[in-house]
Amino acid sequence: MKRILLLLYIISTVLTANGHEYSDSVLLERIFSFQRNYAHDVNGFSTNVYLKHLYNTKRRNATLWLIPSMYPLAKGQRKFLSEQYNHFTFNDVDNYDNLNQVFYTTIPRNKHTMSTLFCYLTPDLYNETIYDDHVLSPFNRYNRLFYKYTTTDLGNGKIRLDFRPKRVMNTQLVKGQAIVNYATGRIEQIELNGEFDMISFHTISTQGDHGARALMPQLCITDVTFKFAGNNITSHFEVAYDCPTTLPDTMSLKINRQLMDSIRPFSLSEEEELVYQHFDSLRHAKKHNDSIKAVMPMMLDKHSNASDRTWDMLGENLFSKTKSSTENGYVWLSPLLDPQYISYSKSKGLSYKMRLGAHYEFSKKTCIDFNPKAGYNFKLKQFFFTAPIRLEYNHKRRGYLDLIVGNGNRLSNQYTLNEIAAIDGEDSQWLNEDLHIFRDLYAQLKNYYMITPWLGIEGGVTFHHRRSQHAAKLGSFGIENDYKSLAPSVSVKLRPWRAAPVVSIDYERGLKFDKFNLPYERWEVDASWKRRMHRLQVFNARIGGGLYTLKKVNSFMDFTNFRDNNLPEGWDDDWSGNFQLLSSSVYNESKYYIRGNISYESPLMGLSFIPLLGHYIERERIYLSSLLINQSRLYSELGYGFSSRYISMGIFAGFRNIEYQEIGCKFTIELFRRW
Known part of the structure; x- marks a missing residue:
């Protein structure tokens, strides 16, 4: 009897050790906890990295010209090989300093191409996202609800873990398998299949064995396929970490084939040798x-x-971002023809913008930035620009001096129409013209200093010159057509603790002397809060209000935190906190406002789960915004938006109290935004 019981115990132990019951729960928990329990922080870890890319252009046409960084492949040879030898110093797995020491390529004039592939060099398996800010990892506990797992016991303490999305194969999800050490939860080898931003990828990675190395690949091999408008380009790249040859950190970049041959950690393939030949x-x-x-x-x-x-x-100026760097700074210019700088909304129509950036460091504490942007609105037929220059003189205290020059937004002055009606009659033909539209040229000089981590003070002065588009005609009616204002201002910014909302209190007083004929006094309070949650979810909330306590000229209400924006920034900056259907005239006609805006963003929410269509949805967002101004009922907007590899689009409905008013949309082109 004892022998039978012992035999039954041994059989049950073996079944338990090889069954799925313990693997699907215990194994996953050990994987999710591996980084915390076993792996060291990678901050400060450095390694020598060898990288090679083989590009093969299978099909191409003239549209390849239009894709940033792809023009070297648009003509000439169809196969190219590039090699690099770098020294990486990690702050974390997906944030590292890259010192490129040796480089060689068969691409004419030593050009780089398909720069978007560099984010696939180091998959961060245990983080919430595998590559930078996209692709949810199946090995992070917060993403578990998106994946289905099955396990197979391979013996010797090794488990094969197969994973795939539970519902649709969304672009933010991957499928594949991993070989996992059951005792620790360490991923030893991983195979991934996915698609993101026009790139289909297949990755096989062998991970390091201990400490910080266990969080990073030892050898990573990735095959990608890019297909667009009839073009078909494949790339095979291999990355080897912990290469034995260490070059001096002071060595400047060398484009040297012989040196690359001497430090390459493994041989080239036959196909790669043929490319060199x-x-x-x-x-x-x-x-x-x-x-x-x-x-x-x-x-x-x-x-x-x-x-x-x-x-x-x-190639470099028309379709690609241009950048020039020196030891202490850089200058860059957005492409002259770039679809992602095109946007449309019902209230503003079609617009196109460009950007320029420049940065120079005088020392570790002092630097200067110049980031102008300009655009043209086809509906308004007006060119807009803003040119901010910032001198940062105390990085620790965020001390900086800002000078901003721009031509602002078009302003409407309804009181001008009232004056015309009083002079020329209620049926005057000029009431149908845009005589009430003024253009605004402004300049601001401001200084900000963070006194404590939770208190900052900003002081400055603002100049505005508002002039009618039809100054001569208004002059013939004897109506004022030219206004200048000069106003000192002070702003207090509070953030009691790190996760708290940022609260600002602004005061501005317009002076009246000499040619400055627009005295006023304005107060504003604003609180904004952005909460980044797990699984790339973001919650935005904003509430605020403002009023004029002095306004001798009843026109040109110009609030700091409630204004129209003719040069919007895009999905993240502009689509939460603004009203999409509101007429531009509303922003400067009320002596006070109270507004509130909330939005919630998630990569997998509604459309993402629809077959076929849901595959391409990267992020989704819902909006609710409300506004109260004088002589108007409560105005609200309810909206839904999504972002994909092609476009970002939002649909908004406007309401007065609960009465439906109108519906409209806004979109920006996202094609090759990350390229």
Whole structure:
């Protein structure tokens, strides 16, 4: 009897050790806890990294020109090889400083291409997102509700964990399998399949074995496929960490084939060797042609150089972001033709904008930034610009001096129409014209300093010059058509604790002297709160109000926190906290306002679960905004928006109290936003 009981105990133990019952719960918990229990913080960890890319252009057409960083592949050879040897110093797994020490490529003029692939170098398996701010990891406990897991015992304490999305294969989710150490929950090898932002990827990664290395790959091999408008490009890249050769940190970038051959940690494949052989034969042919041109140097050389310069100029300036860097700073310019800078809304119509950025560091504590942006609104037929320049003189206390110059928003002055009606009659033809529209040129000089971590003070002065678009006609009626104001201001910003809302109290007083004919006094209070939650969820809330306690000229209400924006920033900055259907005239006609805005954002909410369509939805958002101004009922907007690889779009409905008023939409083009 004892032998039978012992045999039954051994059988039950074996079944328990090899069954799914313990694997699906205990194993997942150990994976979710592995980083906290076993792995060291990677902050300060450094390693030598070798990277090689093989590009193969299977099909291409003229649209390849329009894609940022892809123009080197738009003509010429169809296969290219690039190699890099870098030194990485990690702050965390997806945030590291990259010192590029050796580089070699067969792409003409040593160009880079498909720069978006670099975010796939180091998959962060235990974080909520695997790549930067996208693709939810199946190995993080907060994402567990999106995935279905099955396990297979491989013996020797190894478990194969298969994972796939529970519902639809959304672009923020992946499927694949992992080999996991059951005792610790350490992922030893991982295979991922997914698709994000025009890229389909298949990744096989072997992870490190202990400490900080266990959080990062030891060898990562990724195959990607890019298909768009008939183009078909594949790339195979391999990344090896902990390479044995350490180069001096002071060594500047070397474009050197012989040096790369000497430090490469493993051999090239046969296909890669053929790419180099073909490249070498072309170089040899070019040298032969150069020797011929030494005898007849005229037309061929000039034509070739001119063609190369034209190609670079078009590719780098027309369709790609241009950036130039020095040791202490950089300058960049957005592409001249970039679909992501096109936006449309019912109230503002179609608009297009461009951006420029410049940064220079005088020291570790002092730097200067210049970030102007400009745009044209086709509905208003007006060019808008704002040119802020910031001198930061105390990084620890966030001390900075701002100078901002711009032409502001168009302002409507309904009192002008009342004056015209009083002079020319209620049926005056001029009441149907835009005589009440003024343009605004402004300049602001402000200084901010954080006295304590929870208290900051900003003081400054603001100048406005508001002039009618039809100054001569208003002058013929004897109506004022030119206003200037000069106003000192002070703002107090409070944040009692880190997770608390940011509260600001603003006061501005317009002076009256000499040619400054617009005295006023304005107060505003505003509180904004952004809460980033798990699974890429974000909750935004904003409430505030303002009023004029002095206004001798009943026009040009110009609030700081309640204003129209003709140069919107996009999905994250502009689509929460603003009213999308509100007429621009409302912003400067009321002596007071009380407003509230809330929004909730999530990558998987509604449309994401619809088959086919849901595959491409990256994020979704719902909005509720309300506004109270004088001589008007409560105005509210209810909206829903989504962001995809192609566009971001929102649909909004407006209400007066509970009475439906109108519906409208807004969209911006997101195509190749991350490229």
